[in-house]
Amino acid sequence: MFGVSLFFAPLVAAIPAAAYAPALIIVGAMMITPILKIDFDDYTELIPAFTVIALMSFTYNIGVGITAGSFCIHSSSWRRGDGTNYMRDSGCFAGYRYFFTSSTHTNSYNSQNALSFE
Numbered sequence: 001m002f003g004v005s006l007f008f009a010p011l012v013a014a015i016p017a018a019a020y021a022p023a024l025i026i027v028g029a030m031m032i033t034p035i036l037k038i039d040f041d042d043y044t045e046l047i048p049a050f051t052v053i054a055l056m057s058f059t060y061n062i063g064v065g066i067t068a069g070s071f072c073i074h075s076s077s078w079r080r081g082d083g084t085n086y087m088r089d090s091g092c093f094a095g096y097r098y099f100f101t102s103s104t105h106t107n108s109y110n111s112q113n114a115l116s117f118e
Contacts, residue, residue: 044073047076048073055068
């Protein structure tokens, strides 16, 4: 599969950005429409959704946004009183922390990234 993609890589690279920019704009608009379904009166839904949207936008990293949003969902459910799954949530926190610190910071943030603190 990788060998086949090596053959098509120059063909795909030859397509100018102006050719696929309208399609990306349409996909972005389609991704924005579910925001209307968020219950803005319920902060346990609003804060994780805002966290995901903001961090995906500002860090240019989907994994950071999803990880932070999942953390917010679990912490807000714990604060809300759904503490029955506390041990499961603690395991999720440990897993999120492991993936966030091991994969995101060592691979994505390098000296060429504008958000790098190195």
